[in-house]
Amino acid sequence: xxxxxxxxxxxxxxxxxxxxxxxxxxxxxxxxxxxxxxxxxxxxxxxxxxxxxxxxxxxxxxxxxxxxxxxxxxxxxxxxxxxxxxxxxxxxxxxxxxxxxxxxxxxxxxxxxxxxxxxxxxxxxxxxxxxxxxxxxxxxxxxxxxxxxxxxxxxxxxxxxxxxxxxxxxxxxxxxxxxxxxxxxxxxxxxxxxxxxxxxxxxxxxxxxxxxxxxxxxxxxxxxxxxxxxxxxxxxxxxxxxxxxxxxxxxxxxxxxxxxxxxxxxxxxxx
Numbered sequence: 001x002x003x004x005x006x007x008x009x010x011x012x013x014x015x016x017x018x019x020x021x022x023x024x025x026x027x028x029x030x031x032x033x034x035x036x037x038x039x040x041x042x043x044x045x046x047x048x049x050x051x052x053x054x055x056x057x058x059x060x061x062x063x064x065x066x067x068x069x070x071x072x073x074x075x076x077x078x079x080x081x082x083x084x085x086x087x088x089x090x091x092x093x094x095x096x097x098x099x100x101x102x103x104x105x106x107x108x109x110x111x112x113x114x115x116x117x118x119x120x121x122x123x124x125x126x127x128x129x130x131x132x133x134x135x136x137x138x139x140x141x142x143x144x145x146x147x148x149x150x151x152x153x154x155x156x157x158x159x160x161x162x163x164x165x166x167x168x169x170x171x172x173x174x175x176x177x178x179x180x181x182x183x184x185x186x187x188x189x190x191x192x193x194x195x196x197x198x199x200x201x202x203x204x205x206x207x208x209x210x211x212x213x214x215x216x217x218x219x220x221x222x223x224x225x226x227x228x229x230x231x232x233x234x235x236x237x238x239x240x241x242x243x244x245x246x247x248x249x250x251x252x253x254x255x256x257x258x259x260x261x262x263x264x265x266x267x268x269x270x271x
Contacts, residue, residue, distance in 0.1 A: 012079055013033075026076065042110065045108070050107055063255065064259040148266050148270070153230060177206040178231070179229055186221070186229065187229055198261045
């Protein structure tokens with residue numbers, strides 16, 4: 001199932017299988033999707049601008065997926081918008097969770113019934129976790145050492161009012177990257193420190209577990225034998241946060257750099 005020479009496509013996600021002789025790890029991108037399935041239309045405000053605010057905008061385009069595949073890294077990219085079903089939250093808290101976006105704009109105008117919510121979970125949430133689990137278990141069978149897995153996201157360059165309500169003491173300045181391991185719980189120290197060191201060596205400021213400590217994907221994957229972290233990319237280093245557009249010059253710098261760091265990390269912890 002995981003040795004295809006083309007992406008396994010569905011309306012929900014693309015799974016890009018490793019193509020090299022080694023299967024080294026998994027990269028998950030759960031929040032870059034912008035698709036709003038028709039089943040959700042009646043529950044949402046229709047404000048397309050408000051929908052865009054908290055997407056991990058085009059994060060899947062910030063890495064060279066083919067190069068990762070050739071290096072033995074599988075890539076899982078979700079398509080469904082996080083305001084419909086948030087894949088970085090637990091099942092009981094994932095359907096239409098974001099009533100407002102982080103700028104306070106209304107998103108959800110009607111709540112689903114329990115039966116509707118269960119259907120949304122079954123159709124739009126569980127398939128992602130099924131393939132995530134299968135891919136990690138496949139890796140576990142092949143390896144003696146812990147399996148390498150990274151969950152890739154992006155973050156606003158400054159905390160919004162929503163973020164400040166969650167943590168009023170957080171810094172207004174955010175680094176280029178935030179690396180998270182649930183405060184030391186989900187990987188060996190050497191694993192997260194490797195990625196911080198490599199990003200710093202390439203001129204990018206990075207922090208550990210500040211302002212984010214990792215999400216539900218990180219927590220879920222920790223039940224397996226893994227080195228598993230979340231990486232948040234500061235949106236200002238690749239996009240215009242006002243117009244919600246990529247900045248080509250920034251992307252052309254970041255894409256090869258980030259791809260190189262990821263491949264080097266997966267190779268360094270492969271055994």
